[in-house]
Amino acid sequence: MAEFKELVNEIKNLDTEKMYxxxxxxxxxxxxxxxxxxxxTADALRDLRERNISTKVFDSGLGISIFRDNSTRTRFSFTSACNMLGLEIQDLDEKKSQIAHGETVRETATMISFMADVIGIRDDxxxxxxxxxxxxxxxxxxxxxRDGILEQRPNLIDLQDDMDHPTQAMADLDHIIHEFGGVDQLKGKKIVMSxxxxxxxxxxxxxxxxIIGLMTRYGMDVTLAHPDGYEVMPEIEKIAEDNAKKSGGKFTKTNDMKAAFKDADVIYCKSWAPFKAMEKRTDLYGRGDFDGIDKLEQELLQQNAQHKDWACTEDMMKLTKDGKALYMHPLPADITGVSAEEGEVDGSVFDRYRNQLYKQASFKPYVxxxxIFLSKFKNPAEILTNLETRGKARQDYK
Incomplete structure (x- = not known):
């Protein structure tokens, strides 16, 4: 398949030495x-699977998942990714481990890593x-x-931390690239993170x-929109500004949602807590002040309620380019009239983009x-070629 060979040739010419x-x-x-x-590599692995060619590069090994926050899509995406490469998956439930009895991070990390190839962690x-x-x-x-306790060092995949969600953003980028017909088509496209x-x-x-930390690397016109008081971390804004300068794109901030939506090519509309509030919650948690956390929660819910007009409605979508911007969300969304009385997006908008939202999510297991693949193989293009040449059927239809 020409597309697969083109992908492999491109990978061959990229510097992935530090990823190994x-x-x-x-x-x-x-x-x-x-x-x-x-x-x-994500696209190449997907191509092989869609042609019923096995992508199992391990015949044993363990992928360990540690989710310190609730998850559906990312949890199953990590499991699917490990499985498609031939790794078994084991979830560390901290409530059922010795962590509750004072086991240290150092001890836990080593004890779960015998025969492990990869660890995926979400801690956000x-x-x-x-x-x-x-x-x-x-x-x-x-x-x-190094001390000879572990025969190999498992590699870590950041499944979402307190600053970044790399697997989500990379999957989103892959989705946008496919929707617009190539990475070269992204330059100048307006994406709103609202x-x-x-x-x-x-x-x-x-x-x-x-989103603002990644899309600004591709020459896009990135607009960050939020009500006053819902600022993100200033150091991440600085990263976005620097990226935009290097890529020839733009990074703009606004407290005007309508102005942000005007002529947008992509709308990414999602709630988040104010940075200052998240800092305060972390401090309260560190002091064990759970009454203070409950009080802060009520204050923030009241603050949110002042901005119910910040929603992705049919009228707002009409402001976008030709009224047909690509709507994106990491899911689950708070859908007005469905999962919430009032929420992030109108039910009619969500329904119209439902299949595209599911497509967006489908890129994450491959990413x-x-x-994982690039962390394990020094010559990824060669291994991908070998998988295709081997041609082992993932499923025998006979």
Missing amino acids: GGDFFQTWEKSQDELTATLK MYIGKGNKYMHDVVDAVAESN WAYSPSYGKPLSVAQA IAAM
Whole structure:
């Protein structure tokens, strides 16, 4: 298949040396070649699977998932990614582990890593905690590997931290690339990352920050829209500004939702908690002040309720380019009249874009599989070619 061979040839010419044996943390830590290799490898793996060719490159091994926040799509995407490469999956339930009895991060990381090839972690609830925890895990398994305790060091995939959601953003980027007909078609396209009203509290900032931190690398016109008081982390805004300058794109901030939606090509509309509030919650959590956390929750719910007009409605969508912007959401969405009395998006808008939203989600297992694949193979193009040449059927129809 010509498309597959083109993908492999492109991967062959990319510098992925640092990905081999490494981890996938935030996208802004990755080079352009490394991001491109991840997208191309994801597409190549998907191509093989769609042609019923097995992508199992392991005949044993373990993928460990640690979810410190609730998840459906990312949890199943990580499981699917491990499975399609031939790894068994084991979820660490911290409530059922010895962590509750004071077991340290260093000890836990080593004990779960015998015969493990990859660890996927989601830790997004507390500012300054999630990404640090992931690095602590990596440091622990690296040390145990150097000391001869672990025969290999499992690589880590960041399944969402307190600053970034790299697997979501990379899957979203792949979706946009396919929708617009190629990465070269993204330059100048306007994507709006907009806050939206939600009747729930404390949604992480990491999706919004992931989008502005990644899409600005591709020459897009990125607009961050939110009511006053719902700012994201200033250091991530700085990353977006710097990226836009380098790529020839734009990064704009506004408190006017209608102005943001005007002539947009892509609308990404999602709720998140204010950065200052998330900092305060982290401080309260650190002090064990759960009454204070409950009080903060009520304050934030009241604050949210002042901005119910921040929603992706039919009238708002009419402001977009030709009234047909691509609507995106990481799911689950708060759908007005369906999952919420009032929420992020009108039911009619969501229904119209339902299949595209499901397509958007479908890229995540392949992106995660690509991240694992590139961490495990020094010559990814060669291994992909070998898989196609081997041609082992994933499913025998006879």
